Each structure stands twice: as structure tokens, then as C-alpha cells.
Amino acid sequence: MNRREKEEYLREYSILKSQGKPFFPYAVAKDGAMACVTMAVIILMAVLFGAELGPKADPTTTTYSPRPEWYFFFLFELLRVVKPPALVFVATIGIPTICLMLLLLLPFYDRNPERHPLKRPIAMIGAVATVAAMGYLTVLGALAGPPSQVDIYVAPEYERGAEVAASAGCLGCHRIGHNGNTLGPDLTNIGDRLGRDAIARTLVNPTAPMPSYEALRENDPEQFNQLVDFIASLRADNPHSEPEGDGSGH
């Protein structure tokens, strides 16, 4: 804004202000009504949804899947969108920092003297795009399972096994559907290549560096069997809702 535009704005604003009403009681009344609505909503939500308290924090388990508060979903989702490990810092720090700087410095680079939203098409398109992107990521985050969850369709009888697989840390090295790493062989269609017994043998007596699951078999044979059943069920002819091209193995 140049000097003429500034003075023009101040003059016009002083006229509008002089035609207005005093803050007290007119604006205060509206603010008070809004405060009552806010209080009512907070109490209503507290009564309806309560304050849940999950199981006690246990730092020795590494299997619990982290779940942030919903207003951080968009940041978490950014992590899942950016896959290559070398670029993770772009998603975690880079993009949020740049967006924050753009937001903070908005009045200093948006020097358009127009204030009417319809006369600021670029600013409004930018804002709508930002809100849409954040909304989209938030919805994705709300719908997606936590990072250590197996996302593919699992038949009900194998669900317990899928949970064991997720919490046993298989995905740290192996890939199942869209989740997991490519360090070890892809398990998406492992059932085509190995039978149930072969899978059980591999779990107990694996090729290094995979850890042995013999301890699990000794301590909790039921869980071990569920795990083996689940992995053996991962076959191409089983419907897991995921696109083609992932079952080729690495």
C-alpha cells in the first residue's frame, strides 16, 4: 500500500467507525452470547464424550501404535505421503515450517490494497487450496490406521493374526500390502510361495538377520499359530484390497 492508499483507508475507516455503535454494550452483548454458546458446547461435549483414559503408558512395549490428537492428523499424514527416508525431514519440518512462515509473513508479501474477498482471487484461491489440502490430509489421517497396522483386507478369522503381525514388528522389515519396509522379502503374497509349515519353520529358524520367533511359540503357542495362519493366508487369490504391481517381491 502506498501512502495515498493508506490515508484513503484510514479516512474511510474513521467514517465507518464514527457511524458505528459503542463496543459496550452492543458488541459485548454479542460476545457474551457467543461465550455462553462456547461454554454450552464444551460442557455438552464433556458430558457426551467424557474423558477416556486408555491403558497405562508402558515404555517397554514398542508395539503400541501412536495416534495423535485429531488436529495433528494433517502433520502425521504428511509423513505417510512422503515415502523416501531421505526426504522425511521435508515432510516433518520442511513443509510445515515453510507453511508457517508463509502464514506469519502474510501481511508483508500480500500487499494488495483490496480487502474484499472477491477482489483478491489469488489470495482466496491460495487459502481455499490450503484449507482443502489440510482437510484432505486430516480426513486421510482419521480414516487411515496407525502406522504399525496392516491396512489390507483381512478375513475375520485371520484378524487376530494380523494384529500379532503388526505388533510383532514384522513391518519393520517386511512389506504387507502398502505398509512396511522393503528390507526383507515382500510378504504380500507369501502364501503362494511358502506353505503353512514352511512359514512356521522360517519363523522359528530364520535366516539372519531376522530374529527367531521361537520364544513366542514357547510362551504363547496360540498367538504363534494365529500369526502363522495369517501369513499363510496372504495369497494372491485372497482378496486383499490393494492395487496390482506390489506382489512382485523384492
Add this chain to the structure above:
Amino acid sequence: MSLVPKFMRPAPPRPTERDGAAPTPAQRAKANAAEGGAGLVGYLDERTGASPFLRGFLFRKVPKGTNWFYTLGSATMFAFVSQAVTGVFLAMYYEPDPTRAYTSAAHITNDVFLGELVRGMHRWGATVMIILIFLHMGRTFVFGAYKYPRELNWVIGVVLVVLTLMMGLTGYLLPFDQRSFWATVVGVNINASGPIMGPYLADFMRGGAEFGQSTLSRFYAMHMMLIPGLIGALIGAHLYLVSKLGTSAPPWLKAEKKSLKREEI
């Protein structure tokens, strides 16, 4: 009427308007009573000089055309006040110690009178405050109210948004259940992945290389002292600038050209 502060009372009569007759005892008693009632307000006013400020703040004019969207800011502040009040009550029972935190949170939820309601209000108040602050920012953006001369108030507002999100992050750990613990571990690790400053920032938040006693104490101190203090101070600055610069008018109102336009049409 005697309790009405000085700046709201009608001006006293001029010396020339006073009649010379001496007041009767009854009149004098009445006047003394009035003086005595206003005495406290007058006493404070004389020593603080608050009435010009209050008059300027309360009776400043708000431009024509302001609507319900203009209440979002004060509603956000109200949500913050609600968080502060419920937070004080929670702090009376909460113990920021890794072995006791969960037990005390469970104690608040299950045993303390109205404990679950207050904890629920604090938990959902956070959500309401986040929604309100983003709506308030959206209103400011759409109305172009961040432009001259209110640029600095926009900057303060964005800092308040970041601080509010930090309140959400630090408060999430405090119940110390599985969900909050692991979400915070990941949140701090995300900070650690940042270039240059990242690892130091994460170490600062954890109070060391590992999650432990000092992490919870730090999050507790940040959540109930550092960040709320900053938020309170910045709300003060924000309000000062609002009253100084005036509430912005809706951008579709044009004062000067109104008469001209009517003629053109």
C-alpha cells in the same frame, strides 16, 4: 447510583448553577452516602487513573456492519479462560511423576467429585479452542483484516495459533496412558528429524536423550506455566492493538462513495 463509576455518571453541575442555600442535614447525609459509595471506585480511579482507559476501551465505537463473525476472537479467549480454570482444578489433583501420573489421572476421572466432567471439559475445550482460533483466523483472512494498519496483530495471532497447538502437544502426554505416551514419543521424534536444530530441540523437550521423569516434568511445566503465560501476555498485546487500531469494518462497506454510487445508479 452511587456505585456507578465516575466516568459513567453525568457531569456535575457547574459552580454557577449551584444555589447558595446551605444544604439541610438530610441532604448532607444523602450526599455523604453518595460520596461514600462512590468512594471506593473514586479511590481506585484516583490512584490508578483507570477510567480514561476503561472509557476508551468500553465506549470505543465499533464500525457499522460488524456481525457474528466478529465474536470468534472473544469466544477463543473465553475458551482459553475456561481451559485455565479447569486446568487449575486438574492441577490440584494431578501429579507429574511417571509412576503417579496415570494413577492421579485415573483418580481424577473416577473418584474426585465432578472430576470426569472437569477433565472432559479440559479435553474437549482444547478441541473447541483450536476450532475457534482457526475460524477466527479464517474470518480475519477473508475480511482482509490483516492488512494495513493491523499487520502486527496478524503476526501476534499466528504466534497464538502456534502456541495453542503447542498446548495441545504438551497436554496430550499428561494423562500418561499408552496413546498419549506413544503419540508424544513420535511427536518429539518428528522434531528430532529436523535439520540442524532438530536433535537439540528434541533433547530439550525430552530433558535428555530418553523419555523419563524429566520429560513429564518438562511437559507439565511448559503446559501449565510457560505456554499459558505467553498466551496470556500475547492476548493482552492482541487486545491492546485491537482497541488501539479499532475493529476492522467488513470490506464490502464503503463509506465515502456511498452517496456517489447512489447517484450513479
